[in-house]
Amino acid sequence: MENEEILKKSQKEISVEGTEDFPLVEVPESERKGFWSISVVLLGFTFFTATMWAGGNLGVSFKFWPDLILLITLGNFLLGAYVAVLGYIAYKTGLSTVLLGRYSFGDWGSKWPDFVLGFTQIGWYAWGTATIAILLTKLLNLPQGWNIPLMIVFGFAFSWTAYVGYRGLEWLSRFSVPLMTILIVWSMTIATKDAGGLAGILGIEPTKNMTIAGAITIIFGTFVSGGTQSTNWTRFSKTAFSAIFGSLIAFFIGNGLMIFAGAYGGLVYQEPDIVNVLVKQGLIFWGIVMLFLNIWTTQDNTIYNFSVAGCNFFRTEKRRYFTVGGAAIGTILAILGMYNWLIPWLVLLGTFIPPIGGVIMADFFYKHKMRYPKITKIKFQKFNWAGILGYVAGALIAKYSPGVPPLNGIIGAFVFYVIFDLLFKLFRINNDHVVEGEE
Template structure:
């Protein structure tokens, strides 16, 4: 193999040092010596969940229910979301594997390729949809919102979002350790000013509601705000030093962190008439803090979008069984930037709907598989001869996705929910639960009884 001095610069840029393993282990278990503590994992996951869409959801639910009832629905919803993601994170920490590598256990070596497409392909689209969410406000802030300047900002922000993902977990950790404290302080400051402007807590709780939303509908909206993103959380939780650290990091990020953002949106949406409702930048601008709002928006989108780039990087590695993620990060990022330049941001709501229908059932199958089928006694990949297609997992996913599609806009099958927020309200949770139940049923009825085949595991396999 050529030495680094003999390797062309472009090749080192795309692949890194080929004499060394990829430090993020996209095709292998993360070894014990590379594991991280609770602060590191929590910071990366908190950066991931700090996304503007959660603010909008909080504002809409708060306006529809009133602030007091919204708090109850928020607590219930984030308890569900937090436990779901924390469980996935604990599984990932135990196995040291990305979501797509966990999917290899649940769906088979070829069945996992479909998971790569769902988990990686959708994130390429997400990357393109969200870049304009920071590029357009930046152009507006500087009074240069022309098509040419906006396009230049899309290119700039797209490259910056790729940069931290390009350097892997370490790059995202560094950004998150800077961004998360800033976002928390800005959020608390905005809440404090808003409460003062509305006349204190009595004014906040006394604000009238639009009505038309019940408790169950509100809970499903809360869960749906980031359940598809939560299914990707194992990509970073696999670096956790223990199952317990992975679980608590997931719970902190998706219960406390996401809940804080939802609450911030609800407070801002209750006090200020801005569009979109609860938008952190618009709220801070209304409070006379436009520059602070722009900084918060930049960090908000950046810490989410670099995670999206990382997700399609590791999915590409699994899909092509190539032990380098950088080529897929760069290729997927280039596609995402092109999508942003041609106006993909207009597809944000449809894209959220797609994610909510087709991603959570994957998480339902993985949790059912590792908890109730493998019973957390996970063999190393080297000790498993994976079936090409593990039909119990694939069929369970089909059932979950079908339920999600058929029950879009319903709290539970047959019970319609008000469309306060566009998109399928109950699809994510319904699909997740259906896939979980279906996989357990198919495994014990079909695979455990030898009716359909599964993986071959060496009799002396080492268990993680």
């Protein structure tokens, strides 16, 4: 009788946590998803209009061949590899990035990545909300006074599928990803014709200048914040294959396609703004429909990320409350002018977000040898100083070293985590977690 009561209680707890998508515990095996489910959710996330804007800025700065093609390939390969490694960690542990942060940064120390990752996702949500409102007023020739009311409507409407959870994200992505693919191919076909075919494309000279390092930083920065939090979905993976190759399909191929499409339009029309490109191409109606769905699939993932970070920060399972609250904050930022901050925002993300992933990788692969004890069995130290100092070193390296800041930050954080951990061991400074029953 007692065992039956325990079983019922356990099933009830899993049911409650399941409706909130397990924000504070490992995803159980019974809730794991297959390759296509993981891939379509991640693709829905990376199919984002902001990525096309970033690509547009590359298109006006580099020749199509070989410069633009090589930059897009290299930048997205680096991003895809980074996300795939984090995806594997999420599959092995069943944990999100912010929960992995408790191991890597400590119980209190993990509140810093919670804040940074949550803040950046709210920034993206605000940008997407502002974008769809401005897009509609431009394409429909509405008065400028419509911008703010539309931002308020979309700011809350986009959060609905995130409120539902993983199932809502998957349903929307299955519908919108094929439509966005059609729009991209359609737009590029028109652009090729307008340029006079491939020969015309190859003959276009760039009108602006950008460094190679700056270009890769923008490519990497478009989704390094989201990629660092892609564990929110890869933790649902049934297999390592689903986590790794689902991540590569979304962040190498999917994100690469979005960058390429934006760069292609920017190159042909020497216009980095994708909305203006669609207007020139006459794709007003279908552009509105497909871009609306495109932005929505990223908006719901973005606000979902914020809600998961909020749950860890405040140690609560009420993910849905943070979904609605985050939507309100994002709407306010949209009204305050987030639309105009995209490129500085990408540079900021590319500098300060990647070291978080570097610390998590070092903690998982080096310190714990790919075997984390269950999160419910651990009494965490308040601060994992090797992780915190490794992050600071990585962020400083990303900010001040030459080359590609995001890549430098990841490698720097990983290396300095190992260095500081070895120093703590050398001087016999305890920097380990306490496992319950083994004190």
